[in-house]
Each structure stands twice: as C-alpha cells, then as structure tokens.
Amino acid sequence: MESWPPGGSGPAEAGPRLRGLRGADLAASASLLSGAGAGAEAGCSAPAVAAVLPAGGSGERMGVPTPKQFCPILERPLISYTLQALERVSWIKDIVVAVTGENMEAMKCIIQRYQHKGISLVESGVTRHRSIFNGLKALAEDQPNCRLSKPEVVIIHDAVRPFVEEDVLLKVVTAAKEHGAAGAIRPLVSTVISPSVDGCLDHSLERARHRASEMPQAFLFDVIYEAYQQCSDYDLEFGTECLHLALKYCHIKAKLIEGSPDLWKVTYKRDLYAAESIIKERISQQICVVMDAKEDEEHVGHRLEEMLKNELNHVKVTSGRDLQQIILEQCYNFVCVNVMTSDFEETQKLLNMLEESNLSILYPVVVISVQFLDYESVPFGQKMENLMQIREFAKEVKKTNILLYGLLVYYPQERITLTITKPEQRQELKRRKKLSAY
Numbered sequence: 199m200e201s202w203p204p205g206g207s208g209p210a211e212a213g214p215r216l217r218g219l220r221g222a223d224l225a226a227s228a229s230l231l232s233g234a235g236a237g238a239e240a241g242c243s244a245p246a247v248a249a250v251l252p253a254g255g256s257g258e259r260m261g262v263p264t265p266k267q268f269c270p271i272l273e274r275p276l277i278s279y280t281l282q283a284l285e286r287v288s289w290i291k292d293i294v295v296a297v298t299g300e301n302m303e304a305m306k307c308i309i310q311r312y313q314h315k316g317i318s319l320v321e322s323g324v325t326r327h328r329s330i331f332n333g334l335k336a337l338a339e340d341q342p343n344c345r346l347s348k349p350e351v352v353i354i355h356d357a358v359r360p361f362v363e364e365d366v367l368l369k370v371v372t373a374a375k376e377h378g379a380a381g382a383i384r385p386l387v388s389t390v391i392s393p394s395v396d397g398c399l400d401h402s403l404e405r406a407r408h409r410a411s412e413m414p415q416a417f418l419f420d421v422i423y424e425a426y427q428q429c430s431d432y433d434l435e436f437g438t439e440c441l442h443l444a445l446k447y448c449h450i451k452a453k454l455i456e457g458s459p460d461l462w463k464v465t466y467k468r469d470l471y472a473a474e475s476i477i478k479e480r481i482s483q484q485i486c487v488v489m490d491a492k493e494d495e496e497h498v499g500h501r502l503e504e505m506l507k508n509e510l511n512h513v514k515v516t517s518g519r520d521l522q523q524i525i526l527e528q529c530y531n532f533v534c535v536n537v538m539t540s541d542f543e544e545t546q547k548l549l550n551m552l553e554e555s556n557l558s559i560l561y562p563v564v565v566i567s568v569q570f571l572d573y574e575s576v577p578f579g580q581k582m583e584n585l586m587q588i589r590e591f592a593k594e595v596k597k598t599n600i601l602l603y604g605l606l607v608y609y610p611q612e613r614i615t616l617t618i619t620k621p622e623q624r625q626e627l628k629r630r631k632k633l634s635a636y
C-alpha cells in the first residue's frame with residue numbers, strides 16, 4: 199500500500215484544495231461529522247469517515263485502449279474530478295484508491311499534477327469486489343508507518359462517477375451510521391425483464407417497485423469488512439452489489455437514499471461527452487464582477503453587475519466583496535472593472551489571487567478585464583501602452599490556464615453610466631462609445 203504524495207498527512211492538511219460547503223444545513227451536518235458542531239456538544243459522536251474508490255477496471259464497454267477512469271475530459275483525467283469531489287469534503291479523512299500495478303505510476307502522476315492530497319494507493323484486484331476488498335484491507339490493517347487508521351464509516355464510490363455531491367455523501371454516511379449500510383438509488387429508466395434460457399420472456403418486474411442501485415454507498419466499517427471476509431469466491435468474482443454482501447453476510451438492511459441524476463456511472467464513450475457538457479455547464483454558472491470602488495453605488499461596476507443579473511438570469515452574478523471566498527467557492531468567470539486607476543491594478547490583484555489559489559489547475563479561469571479611459575485626456579501613447587500591457591499579462595497568465603481578455607473602453611469626457619437597458623438606448627450607448635476589444 200502506498201501513500202501518495204509521500205508523507206502526505208491526509209485531508210486535514212492545509213493545501214491548495216478547494217473546499218466549499220453549500221447551505222447552512224450542510225454546514226451544520228458537516229460540522230457535526232467533523233466533531234466540531236452543536237451535535238458534538240450535545241453528545242452525538244462524529245464518525246471517522248474514509249472512502250474507498252475502486253479504479254482498477256479496464257473499461258471494456260468504453261471501447262478505447264485507455265481505461266475510462268484515465269480518459270481525459272477537458273484535458274483532465276476523469277478520476278481527478280472524482281477525487282476532487284471527495285477531497286473537498288472536509289470530514290472525509292482518508293481516500294484509498296485501488297489501481298492496477300500497471301497504472302500505479304500514471305495514478306501518481308495524476309495526483310501530483312492536480313495536487314490531490316492525502317490519497318493512498320493500493321493494488322486493485324481482478325474484479326471490482328476484489329479491488330474494493332483490497333481498499334478495505336488497507337484501512338483495516340494496522341501497519342507500521344501507515345498513516346491510515348480504521349474508520350467507523352467507510353464510503354465506497356466508483357472512480358468513474360465524478361459528479362458526487364457533498365449532500366448525498368452526508369446522507370449515506372448518516373444513514374449508514376444508523377442502519378449499518380446505505381446506498382444511493384435512482385428510479386429505473388427501463389423496465390427490467392428476465393429472459394428464460396431459450397431467449398424468451400420469463401417474467402417482467404414491476405418498474406415502479408424497483409430501483410437502480412447507484413453509488414455512493416456507505417457502511418459501518420466492521421459490517422462491510424466482515425461481509426467481504428465472509429463472502430464466497432463466487433461473490434467476489436461475479437457480484438456487483440456491495441449492499442447485497444452486507445445483507446447476505448451481516449443481515450444488514452441498507453437504507454436507500456434517493457440520489458441525483460448526475461450520479462450515473464461513466465460507462466460508454468458517449469458518457470464522456472455527457473460528462474464534459476455537465477462540467478462546462480457547472481463552471482459557466484457563476485460570474486463575479488470585481489471592481490475598484492466597492493462603496494460607490496454609482497460605480498460602473500455595480501451597474502454592470504445589475505445588467506448582467508438582468509440579462510443572464512440562469513447565471514449567478516456576484517460582486518467581489520470577498521474574493522478569497524468567491525475563489526474558494528470555485529467561481530471560474532470574472533469581469534474585472536478598472537475605473538479609478540490608469541493601470542490594471544484591480545486586474546493584477548485578481549490575477550495574483552487566482553494564481554495563488556491554483557483554481558485554474560482544474561479548469562481554465564476566464565477573466566475579462568475592462569478598463570474605462572477618458573478618450574480626450576488619455577494620450578495616444580498611453581492607449582498603446584495599455585494595449586501592450588494587457589497583451590503581456592494575457593500571454594503570461596495563459597501559462598497557468600487563466601484566459602485573460604482585455605476590453606478597453608474609451609469614452610468622451612462626460613462620466614460613463616451603464617443605466618441604459620432598452621435596445622434603442624443600447625444603440626445610443628454604442629454610438630457614443632468607442633470599444634476596442636483584444
């Protein structure tokens with residue numbers, strides 16, 4: 199069993215990982231799981247939680263030579279998205295990934311490249327159940343120099359289900375603590391039928407009474423470990439359902455939790471395209487307007503924020519009052535308005551923060567830097583200098599996956615206000631402004 203990166207001390211360690219809790223309920227329950235919240239005070243004990251990710255398959259159904267967990271989506275391997283989804287949950291203490299010996303080095307490179315922290319690698323088995331069992335063994339065994347310790351609850355999650363959210367993880371863990379086992383389910387899309395040996399219909403299941411079993415699942419560690427130790431070679435070879443092992447060998451009836459449609463397992467090539475669309479949609483749903491005079495309500499940046507809110511009603515538009523927090527919440531789109539300064543001070547500040555945060559390791563971050571300049575009073579030489587400066591910035595930050603676009607707005611003498619919203623008024627605005635976009 200290998201801990202990677204060497205000496206990594208687990209998710210509690212400070213690092214560039216991006217975490218963000220959504221909603222007060224989630225925060226309260228999560229703090230309960232961290233043992234720091236009201237629940238802890240009231241005497242509820244917070245379970246130590248670890249996760250096992252089977253990632254040792256060959257992805258035959260995908261039909262490409264690369265195992266699907268390593269296939270790129272927007273140039274980043276699929277498994278890295280799944281790791282990130284689990285890593286940003288602060289109460290998951292350890293993540294054990296089962297990979298084939300052959301792919302061990304590739305996995306280490308991914309961990310290094312995308313700065314995943316506190317991941318332990320184990321060798322996978324020839325079937326999914328055997329891979330999971332190897333992951334559980336690593337958590338159970340008290341090995342010298344091993345930083346892993348036995349958790350109270352273990353999450354099992356396929357490496358090829360990248361869109362797992364904290365709320366469903368929390369629900370399965372909480373239910374597992376109460377019932378011994380829990381798993382996410384979805385309504386069936388098609389009816390399940392049972393054919394007879396001659397290829398004719400034997401019987402058909404009533405669709406409304408059945409569900410598709412998905413991941414994540416969670417178990418009291420002792421329950422699932424016992425089940426794997428007890429189970430037959432036939433189960434390990436042909437079984438597909440961990441909840442079933444807990445039922446068959448430990449008589450534990452798992453609690454079933456309704457999951458979201460995004461929990462599906464990437465299986466076929468078309469699923470890679472679907473995953474790419476979901477990622478693109480997610481990162482385009484927030485825009486942050488950053489400006490240099492936050493108190494001034496008349497500031498053009500505030501007007502711009504209002505306009506964006508009116509025009510893009512499916513997108514969350516915020517203004518950058520607490521930039522660190524906005525970056526932590528993984529906003530990937532910024533409009534940075536520079537009015538008060540003739541250089542790009544505001545943009546520069548934002549770029550520095552983005553670079554320090556490492557946000558762009560995961561996806562490209564888009565920054566549109568808007569600079570308003572008085573047409574009359576700014577000499578031609580300075581205009582050219584501004585153009586060159588923004589181009590240089592853009593070239594520089596592109597190396598770190600930040601896509602910077604400059605919009606210089608030269609306006610004549612009178613102060614610019616973006617109160618114009620009607621089409622004919624927009625025309626008027628266009629007529630009065632000279633826009634140069636680079």
Ligand SMILES: Nc1ccn([C@@H]2O[C@H](COP(=O)(O)OP(=O)(O)OP(=O)(O)O)[C@@H](O)[C@H]2O)c(=O)n1
Nearest residue numbers: 252253254255256257258259324325326329357
């Ligand atoms: N020997 C195996 C087989 C599968 N898995 C993992 O179990 C998860 C779900 O399995 P599945 O979707 O069946 O993956 P593959 O076996 O890779 O796909 P296929 O059945 O198409 O070959 C995947 O993360 C896969 O990597 C594993 O860890 N060890």
Ligand SMILES: O=C(CO)[C@H](O)[C@H](O)COP(=O)(O)O
Nearest residue numbers: 326356411412413438439440
């Ligand atoms: O959904 C699941 C558990 O309920 C598993 O992801 C699924 O059973 C894995 O099976 P296979 O490896 O055959 O695709």
